[in-house]
Amino acid sequence: MSYIRSLVSAGVLGSLLAPAAVAAEEMMVDTTDRKKPLTLWGVQFEELEYRYSDDDEELGVWSGDFFYGTDEFKLRWLTKGEYSIEEKAYETLENQLVGQIPVSTFFDAKAGVRFDTPEGPNRTYGVLGVTGLAPQWFEIDANFYVSDEGDTSAELDAEYELLLTNYWILAAAFDATVAFSEDEEIGVGKGLVSTETGLRLSYDLVDRSLSPYVGVVHERKYGDTADLARAEGGSTEDWFAVVGARIAF
Amino acid sequence: MKTPMVAGLLGLLMPALGMAGEYNLTVDRVMIDTGDFVKEGIGYNGASPGPVLRFKEGETVTINVTNNLDEMTSIHWHGLILPFQQDGVPGISFPGIQPGETFTYEFPVQQAGTYWFHSHSGFQEPDGAYGAIVIEPEKREPFRYNREYVVQLTDKHPHSGDRIMRNLKMMPDYYNRQQQTVGEFFSDSSEHGFMDTLKDRMAWGDMRMMKADVEDVQGFTGLINGKGPEQNWTGIFEPGERIRLRFINSSAMTYFDIRIPGLEMTVVQADGNNVQPVTVDEFRIGVAETYDVIVRPRDEKAYTIFAESMGRSGYARATLAPEEGMEAEVPEMREASRLTMADMGGMHGMDHGDMDHGDMDMGEPDDMAGMDHSSMEGMDHSAMAMGDSSDPFYAAGSGLMPVAANGGKFLSYADLKAQDPLYELREPTREIELRLTGNMERYSWSINGVKYEDADPIRLKYGERVRFKFVNETMMTHPMHLHGMWSILDVGAGQWNPIKHTVSVQPGTTVYMETEVDEPGQWAFHCHLSYHAAAGMFRKVIVEGGPDSTKANQDIAANAGGDA
Numbered sequence: 001m002s003y004i005r006s007l008v009s010a011g012v013l014g015s016l017l018a019p020a021a022v023a024a025e026e027m028m029v030d031t032t033d034r035k036k037p038l039t040l041w042g043v044q045f046e047e048l049e050y051r052y053s054d055d056d057e058e059l060g061v062w063s064g065d066f067f068y069g070t071d072e073f074k075l076r077w078l079t080k081g082e083y084s085i086e087e088k089a090y091e092t093l094e095n096q097l098v099g100q101i102p103v104s105t106f107f108d109a110k111a112g113v114r115f116d117t118p119e120g121p122n123r124t125y126g127v128l129g130v131t132g133l134a135p136q137w138f139e140i141d142a143n144f145y146v147s148d149e150g151d152t153s154a155e156l157d158a159e160y161e162l163l164l165t166n167y168w169i170l171a172a173a174f175d176a177t178v179a180f181s182e183d184e185e186i187g188v189g190k191g192l193v194s195t196e197t198g199l200r201l202s203y204d205l206v207d208r209s210l211s212p213y214v215g216v217v218h219e220r221k222y223g224d225t226a227d228l229a230r231a232e233g234g235s236t237e238d239w240f241a242v243v244g245a246r247i248a249f
Numbered sequence: 250m251k252t253p254m255v256a257g258l259l260g261l262l263m264p265a266l267g268m269a270g271e272y273n274l275t276v277d278r279v280m281i282d283t284g285d286f287v288k289e290g291i292g293y294n295g296a297s298p299g300p301v302l303r304f305k306e307g308e309t310v311t312i313n314v315t316n317n318l319d320e321m322t323s324i325h326w327h328g329l330i331l332p333f334q335q336d337g338v339p340g341i342s343f344p345g346i347q348p349g350e351t352f353t354y355e356f357p358v359q360q361a362g363t364y365w366f367h368s369h370s371g372f373q374e375p376d377g378a379y380g381a382i383v384i385e386p387e388k389r390e391p392f393r394y395n396r397e398y399v400v401q402l403t404d405k406h407p408h409s410g411d412r413i414m415r416n417l418k419m420m421p422d423y424y425n426r427q428q429q430t431v432g433e434f435f436s437d438s439s440e441h442g443f444m445d446t447l448k449d450r451m452a453w454g455d456m457r458m459m460k461a462d463v464e465d466v467q468g469f470t471g472l473i474n475g476k477g478p479e480q481n482w483t484g485i486f487e488p489g490e491r492i493r494l495r496f497i498n499s500s501a502m503t504y505f506d507i508r509i510p511g512l513e514m515t516v517v518q519a520d521g522n523n524v525q526p527v528t529v530d531e532f533r534i535g536v537a538e539t540y541d542v543i544v545r546p547r548d549e550k551a552y553t554i555f556a557e558s559m560g561r562s563g564y565a566r567a568t569l570a571p572e573e574g575m576e577a578e579v580p581e582m583r584e585a586s587r588l589t590m591a592d593m594g595g596m597h598g599m600d601h602g603d604m605d606h607g608d609m610d611m612g613e614p615d616d617m618a619g620m621d622h623s624s625m626e627g628m629d630h631s632a633m634a635m636g637d638s639s640d641p642f643y644a645a646g647s648g649l650m651p652v653a654a655n656g657g658k659f660l661s662y663a664d665l666k667a668q669d670p671l672y673e674l675r676e677p678t679r680e681i682e683l684r685l686t687g688n689m690e691r692y693s694w695s696i697n698g699v700k701y702e703d704a705d706p707i708r709l710k711y712g713e714r715v716r717f718k719f720v721n722e723t724m725m726t727h728p729m730h731l732h733g734m735w736s737i738l739d740v741g742a743g744q745w746n747p748i749k750h751t752v753s754v755q756p757g758t759t760v761y762m763e764t765e766v767d768e769p770g771q772w773a774f775h776c777h778l779s780y781h782a783a784a785g786m787f788r789k790v791i792v793e794g795g796p797d798s799t800k801a802n803q804d805i806a807a808n809a810g811g812d813a
Contacts, residue, residue, distance in 0.1 A: 028341070030341055071693050136451065136454035163430040164431050166430060
C-alpha cells in the first residue's frame with residue numbers, strides 16, 4: 001500500500017510541479033534542422049568526354065557544375081573547357097561563380113562573374129542569366145555577358161532528353177553564342193559567333209550518377225568570327241565523335 | 250463516447266489496479282539485409298524493425314530509450330493519445346535524446362489497437378528506426394480470432410535517407426524509372442491515334458508534369474516484418490483458424506495495394522480504431538496507416554500476402570502457411586499507374602497557357618471532372634460509393650483509382666464506419682483550409698504555399714472542434730498525420746465517421762476531417778512521406794487555453810482509465 005501511496009503522492013507532486021514545466025515547454029521554439037532551410041550540395045558533369053575530330057584533332061572536354069545552398073539561394077560554380085591533347089593547351093577554359101535565386105515556378109535567375117583563362121588572352125565577364133525548364137521539357141540556360149574590355153555577348157544553351165527507354169537516353173544539346181561587339185584579340189566577331197550541336201546516347205549505369213555515352217558533336221563558327229578563325233589558320237567547322245560519361249553525385 | 254464521470258472514476262481506480270509496464274529500447278546501428286542488398290541502418294534493440302511493444306489499455310507505461318548512436322534521436326508513438334511532452338518530436342515535444350543519453354517516456358495508455366513507433370529525427374525512420382505497437386483492449390473486442398500477426402511493411406532503399414533527399418532536390422526524377430518513353434509514345438499512338446497521343450504529351454509537357462510521377466522514390470525492396478520477398482516472412486496457421494493480421498505501413502514513401510489471393514479479408518480496424526467490419530479482396534494502405542483484417546484460410550495450403558506499391562515499382566511479399574517452408578504463387582505486378590488530367594485538377598497557379606483542355610482528353614470522358622472543385626465540395630461521399638465501383642476519395646477519372654486484381658471489392662475510405670464513435674457528433678466550431686502545395690521540379694513541398702521553415706504555427710483552442718479542409722493542389726498523394734488528437738475522417742457517415750490518425754489526400758481531391766481539440770500542448774502536423782515532410786510539408790499546431798495546467802494533468806491521469 002505504501003508503494004501505491006507514494007505513487008499517488010508522486011502524481012500529485014508531479015501535477016503541482018507541472019504547470020511551470022508546461023508553460024516553459026509551450027514556449028519551446030523549434031530550432032531543429034527541420035525548421036531551417038534545407039542546405040544541400042551537388043556535383044554534375046553534363047559532359048566529360050574525349051573528342052576526336054574529322055581532321056584528327058583530339059580534345060578532352062568537360063562541362064560541369066558544383067552547387068551549395070538552399071531553395072532560396074544557391075552558389076554555383078560552373079566550369080567548362082576544351083583541352084587539346086596534341087598541343088597540351090586549353091583551347092577554351094571558362095569558370096563561372098554565380099549566385100542563383102528562384103524567379104518563377106520553373107526558372108532561376110543568376111548573377112556573378114566568369115573567368116576565361118585559355119591559352120592566349122584572358123577575359124573576365126560579368127554574368128546575368130536565367131536557367132530552368134521550359135515547356136515541353138527543354139532545359140534552358142541563357143546568359144548575358146559583359147567583358148572587362150566592354151564587349152557584350154549572349155549565349156543560349158538548350159537541351160532535350162529523349163527517353164528511348166528508362167535507361168537509354170538520347171540527349172540533344174544546342175548552344176549558340178552571339179556577340180554584340182567585336183573582340184578581335186580573342187577571335188570573336190560581331191554577330192552570330194558559333195554554334196555547337198551535340199547528340200549523345202547514354203546509358204544510366206549506376207543510378208543517375210554514372211551514365212557513359214557516345215555521340216557526335218558539330219561545331220561551327222559564323223561571319224566575322226569565322227573570318228578571324230580562317231585568318232589564324234584555324235578551322236571554322238568541325239565534326240567530332242565523342243565518348244564520355246555524365247556524372248552526378 | 251466521452252464519459253468524463255466514468256473516466257474519472259476509472260482514473261481514481263487506476264493506481265489501485267497497479268498496472269505499469271516497463272520497457273527498454275536501445276537505438277542502435279544495425280545491418281539490414283533485404284535479400285536484395287545489405288545496408289547499414291538504424292534499429293531498436295539491435296534489429297530493424299524493432300520489437301513489437303505490447304501494451305495493455307489502462308496501464309501506465311515506462312519506456313527507457315537509450316541512444317547508442319552518435320547523433321540525436323527520438324521516438325514518436327504514432328497514433329497514441331498522450332501528454333505532448335511524451336510525443337517524441339524534437340523541437341516540438343521535447344529537445345530530443347542526446348547520444349549516450351537514456352530518456353524515459355512515461356504515459357498512460359488510453360486506447361487499444363495496432364499502432365507503431367518510429368524516430369522523428371532526420372531520416373532515421375527510412376533508415377530503419379521503426380517498430381510496432383499492439384495494445385490489448387480492456388474490453389472484449391467485437392470480433393474473434395484464433396491467432397494474430399503483425400504485418401509491418403516498409404520500402405527499404407539501398408540509399409540512405411540523406412542521400413535520397415539530396416538526389417531528389419538535385420533531380421526530382423532521379424529515382425523515377427517509369428517515365429514515358431518513345432516506345433510508350435508509339436504504343437499509345439496505335440491505341441489512341443498519333444495526333445491524340447501527341448496532344449496528350451504536349452499538354453503534359455506544357456505543364457512540365459509527368460504522368461508517371463506516382464512514386465518519387467523507386468528502387469526499394471518491400472519488406473514485411475523486416476523480410477524481403479525472397480526471405481519470405483511466413484505466418485503459420487491451422488486451417489479453419491481466424492487470423493488477425495495487423496497491417497502497418499511504416500514506409501518512407503510507398504503506398505501498398507495489399508491482397509491475399511484466395512482469401513477475403515475482413516477489415517475490422519483502421520488506425521487502431523474498430524470499424525464496422527467490411528469484407529474486401531484488396532485494400533490500399535497509405536504511409537503510416539494501419540489496418541487490421543481477419544482472414545480465415547480453410548485449406549491446408551499456403552497463401553501469398555502480396556503488397557505491390559501503388560505505382561507498381563516494387564512489392565513486398567509474405568506467406569501464410571500451415572507449415573514453415575510452404576509457398577504459394579507470387580503474382581506478377583500489374584502495369585505501372587499513370588496519372589491523368591483529373592489528378593492535375595487541383596493545380597492552381599499553373600501556367601496553363603492556351604492549352605485546350607478539351608483536346609487533351611484521351612478517351613476518358615471523366616478526366617476533366619476533377620477540375621471542378623466546387624462540385625467536389627458538396628459531394629456526399631457515402632452516397633457516391635453505393636453501386637459505384639469508383640472510389641469517391643479519388644478524382645473522377647484518376648489514374649490512381651484502385652481496382653481489385655480479381656475484379657472484386659477494393660476498400661475505400663467511404664467503407665470505413667466507426668464501430669463505436671469516440672465522440673458525440675457536433676457542429677465544428679470553425680473550418681481551417683489547408684492547401685497541400687508543392688513544386689515537383691524543385692522538390693519543394695508546403696502547406697498553403699509556405700514551407701515549415703517560414704510558417705507560423707496553426708493555433709487551435711482547447712475545447713473546439715475544428716474542421717480541416719485539405720485541398721490537394723499537387724499531383725502526389727499526401728498522407729496527412731496530426732499528432733496527439735484524433736482525425737475524424739468525413740466519409741459522409743456523420744456520427745459513424747471513422748477515427749484515424751493519418752488521412753490520405755489524393756491528387757485533385759478535397760478531403761475533410763474534424764478534430765476535437767482535447768489535448769493541450771503543441772503538436773506536429775505533417776505529410777508522412779518522409780521527403781515531403783523534410784522538404785517543408787509540415788506544421789506545428791499549438792493548442793491554446795483550455796484547462797489550466799493543473800487540471801490538464803489531472804485530465805491526463807483521469808483519461809488513463811477509459812477513453813477508447
